Amino acid sequence: MKHTFIAATLTIAALSGSALAQENISAVGSSSVSPLMEVFGETYQQIHPEVFIEVQGPGSSAGVRAAKDKSADLGMASRELASSEKETDLHSEIIARDGIAVVVNPSNSVDSLTAQQIHDIYAGDIKNWKEVGGEDKPIVAVTRDTASGTRGAFEEIMQLTKKINGQKVSAISQHAQVSNGNGHSKTMAAQNPFAISYISLGSVDSSVVPVTVDGTPASVENVKNGSYKVARPFQVLYKGTPNTRTQQFLDWMLSAEAQAIVADQGYISIN
Template identity: 50%
Template sequence: MKKVIGLLTAVGLITAPLANAETVTVSGSTSVAHVMEVLAENYQASAGATVEVQSTGSSAGIRAAKDGTSMLGMSSRNIKDGELTDSTKEIVIARDGIAAAVNKANPVQDLTQEQISKIYRGEIKNWSEVGGEARPIVVVTRENGSGTRGAFEDIMKLQRTVNGHKVSAIVPTAQVGNGNGMIKTIVANNPYAIGYISLGSVDDSLTALSVNGVKPSDANIASGDYQIARPFIVLKNNDAPQSATKFIDYVMSNEGQSIVANEGYIRVQ
């Protein structure tokens, strides 16, 4: 009996480190992934755990959390009815604005929400109609399934109903970029382009427009004055392993939320 107990103890000592070292898998929104990768890197350094972050898009992240193919899912849009089961919990880890961005050479600095919507519907086609040069507007959008696109369409009312189904109202001639980085590259290299990206991804390569006279800033998003904004959501099933729960606890801690703020997003606690 002593030998059996000794063997079980040895097995326990061998397997315990493996359990503790279980890799936390996170997949979904490319926008959320931007800050999630930084959170994962810092968590790994402090906790000695491994976190793998994959940018697959919000819709894919929601499915992954629901199906259990990923421990955690990421979404940068609100979750629709029927997308999740009752056992899946939504956790808002940050808030982010969506910036309408133009080339640095573009003299237009401010548009109304209605003007932006009309540009994306193809109803305003020339920059001269909104105070710019007499040049055609090059509309740039995100790919289907993108949480940023879904949130942008909802907020800007860029959807229409066809045969009882909601479809995008964005002009079909719009250029499509996969991810914030691609949108930035397209707009930064075309003086007549307009695109939309996560506010946390804005840099000196382009200009983030004021909307209705309100600049896209953390303070204006927090106050509700800048209205093109959305939540960053992490999805976790009730049966997710303890390692995933511990990582989420870190994300929601003061240290994790400080990283959120340092990366240009709005902390939620």
């Protein structure tokens, strides 16, 4: 009887412990992917309350590093990987696509720019709005920090890179103001009538106006049909073989249920 009682007690304790235990999945990287990942995490936790998704958004470069050194279960990147970042054992899944909207203040009369004009504004060659049909006011170009995947994608698409001593570096003017995130970039354009910025298409709201690029509006439909060229992938990265709980979450993010969330959040689903 005594042995039976002890066994029963240990079984109850084990069951109680497993019910209370919560498995963490850490996702680190792009501040553009982070809002979508947070919604993914909240939804997934409703289905699997035993799992907690922890999201941090220091930037795409940090996400690549976190995946490589396994300091996080998943890295997040909002750009293509550089050739120097790729490794045989580093794997990626595209969980969504996103347009990059070039935005201005609602009071700005300029609502259309060519890709060349945007390039010249950020390179510092066009400095006044009157050069592109606007007021005689200096342009305040807002960019992201160098660790940002949004900036990396924007530079590649707008050909804002150059080589110095064999190294590829940014060609964005040093006079451009640097923001530390998607939200801050939007706020800077929303509060300054002469600012121009670039943000995730899914982050656009009434506080800013996205300009057409080469005559094409920034929209989900135009990203999907390929007519709006300023677009990039949202990727999750992992090294080697993920553990079971992480693999299950990865599979779920590619499901129809998760991809419906992508569309609801204003991004572009992969199916």
